[in-house]
Amino acid sequence: MSNWTDVAAEADLFEGAGIPVAPAGHDIALYLQDGQVFATDNLCTHGHAKLCDGFLEGFEIECPFHQGRFDIRSGAATLAPCTEPIRSWPVKVEGGRVWLDLA
Template identity: 65%
Template sequence: MNDTPWTDVCNEDDVFDDNAVGLQIAGRDIALYKVEGRVFATDNSCTHGRARLCDGFLEGYEIECPLHQGRFDIRDGRATCAPATTDLRCYPVRIEGGRVFLQLAG
């Protein structure tokens, strides 16, 4: 059984379809995305240029860095386009009672 705590971060309605939002949570800069009604969470900093991904362009399940156009799959953090070559950290997401919860530890 996984005992890692869940952190309540926002209302699900605060994350809009086909959009990204940046949040400061427990000292971390996190990006939340909603695609096809599902919410995903990653670190908000591009692993190549340290730009904030919430300022990038979300197309399908890929977020494009606003600085050098590297892309990442928001489902698993995989770098999908150069110059990004290092994957992003992703966080498990749970929706409960209209609230978004993340597992930040682990």
């Protein structure tokens, strides 16, 4: 069962950067990369840093604390010291709005 929630305007996103959103109490980062929108948990599983403050290179977000990385498409940890994945969230863009499936 889907639970699509409007979380941001597509115009609020910038290529190669993350922004924080907090729908229904979830701390989530949105990213615009190569014209696509992705969403992951905003908190690093290693250092408890906000990933929206990290550096986005390709499809990897680098944690601003210890430079570990996660794939924004899947949430997989891709570079130590990060080993635990983060959650990735289903995204759709309709009518200039970004929607997340919070189910």
